[in-house]
Amino acid sequence: MTRHSGPPVPADVGVGGHPPSPPGNRVLVAALAITQTIGYGALYYCFAVFLTPIAADLTTSVTAVTGAYTASVLASAVLAVPIGRWLDRRGGRALMTGGSLLGTLLLVSLSRVDELWQLYVVQIGIGVASAASLYEAAFAVIIAWHRPRHRSAALLALTVVAGFASTIFLPLAGWLADQHGWRTALLILAAVHAVTVPLHAVVVRRPPGISRDPGRQHGDSGAHALRAALTDRGFWLLAAGFTAHTAAISAYTVLLIAALIGWGHPPAFAAAIAGLLGVLSVTGRLVTTGLQRRYRTTTITAVVFAVQAAAALLLPILGDTTGGAIVAVVAFGFGFGVATIAKPVILAERYDTRRYATLAGVLVVPMTLVKAGSPLGAAVLRTATGSYTPVLVAVAVCCGVAAVALAASSRPALSATGDTSADAPVTGPTD
Structure with a gap:
């Protein structure tokens, strides 16, 4: 028997959205x-x-x-x-x-x-x-x-x-x-x-929409929206995707300078290249936000993660040359901060915003755990193999998993009755 998940819950269902933004x-x-x-x-x-x-x-x-x-x-x-x-x-x-x-x-x-x-x-x-x-x-x-x-x-x-x-x-x-x-x-x-x-x-x-009496806040409709989101296959695909990407980012950040030095680059050059990640993260966020006017956020994010996977694979191949190292790090760094801005946008587009913070908290738990543990895992893998290449391959695999999960999450899910009304883009209410 094939199991179908219900369609995503559009943002602000039943509450009419938020009022126009005041000054x-x-x-x-x-x-x-x-x-x-x-x-x-x-x-x-x-x-x-x-x-x-x-x-x-x-x-x-x-x-x-x-x-x-x-x-x-x-x-x-x-x-x-x-x-x-x-x-x-x-x-x-x-x-x-x-x-x-x-x-x-x-x-x-x-x-x-x-x-x-x-x-x-x-x-x-x-x-x-x-x-x-x-x-x-x-x-x-x-x-x-x-x-x-x-x-x-x-x-x-x-x-x-x-x-x-x-x-x-x-x-x-x-x-x-x-x-x-x-x-x-x-x-x-x-x-x-x-x-x-x-x-x-x-x-x-x-x-x-926030009541001064927390005991009466949201009522049954809010609880239903939360249950609907947590039983949506797409939500767990998002969780898997962002968790895998967090693992990749954490490991990459920790090993990058040491890897570049190990390939013969001066420490000052390695630190300068690593410093580009912060600037590139801002650039990636700007471009992603601009593209959101024409494309789904999940699609944009999946493409960025796929580019990062390719860049991680290129680094051990090209990383011993100055130009190659710069190209590989810039390509990876472009997506460095995209997940930070994509996650809240996707959750708010896809689900009832009355439960946004709770759903975000559910996503944050595994993301935070891998953020704490993946640098240690990367160090262990580097010690066991004596090379940074397996670590970067693992980073690429994580980015690839994240790209696939985000792409799959954007596909409309069928309801239990076979309803395909979710085929339209999933967005919140418009002004």
Whole structure:
């Protein structure tokens, strides 16, 4: 007996969509762009700068300190679904404000750790703060406050600005650590991060459709929409695709510089080439958003992932030459940030946005787990084979799986009754 899944649930079914975007939405997007840039810079990227001095001060290994970061990532994965439910029921103001405040306090605490166990406790707390205040929460707020035709532009603006977090905060953290030591540097970064608290408290508002009584929020229709999405084959194809792509990106990011050096390139060249990934990610997001006016987001994303698969296979073949390395890395880097903007757009196009944050949380759990584990897997494979080629082949396979899964998810599914009414493009309501 052939099993058919029901058709995707169009965004905002039964609630008439969101009201026209008020002028204040530009302020909302601008404020979130600032808070995400600061949040990612202070809570996420700066840890790499302080890794070695923290290990030296605590008289422990870099590996042990890195484990604290892994614990932080895993903590955010555990909370992804509960936080998604909170966002769907109550909106983002209290959650993001509390997460920002917690993150600020924990940066201060991090500057005072003297034992390895204290580092782990603080980093787990930072994982909690990140889950409550960074991208997934911000995306949920953006989706709730924008009608379909405005969402892509709002998400693009947010991610383009926040995409420069590493460009700003890595050199800033390095300079602060050189001038004042890592502990004082963390206190200064905590003061900078404190700016996000009032921004979230003042600018993030209760979105349309969110009741002031969470117990009555959404009712049976919202629960039905959630069940319909979770029984849709396409949803799980999206989960498989984005998870495979996250594994590829995480492994590629960790091994790229070492691989280029191993093939005979100077360290400065390897670092410069790796630095292109951030700029290319912004370019990829801009192009993807422009193409969304003519093509399905799933189709665009699948093509980008396929290009990345080819680029990963080309790198061990061409990577020992300067021109070949640049071409292969640029081709891969073009899709570096596409998944970040594609995932919220696809979910909002395909499913009822009243349950957007919960569904996004379900996707985030496996993505976060592979983000934490794939660099270790890549290192083990490299050690076992003595070559970066098998690792890059694995990266290409993951990108290929992601491309196939995204392409398959865009195909309309038949209902149990054989209804083919889903053959039309799946979009949310128009203005």
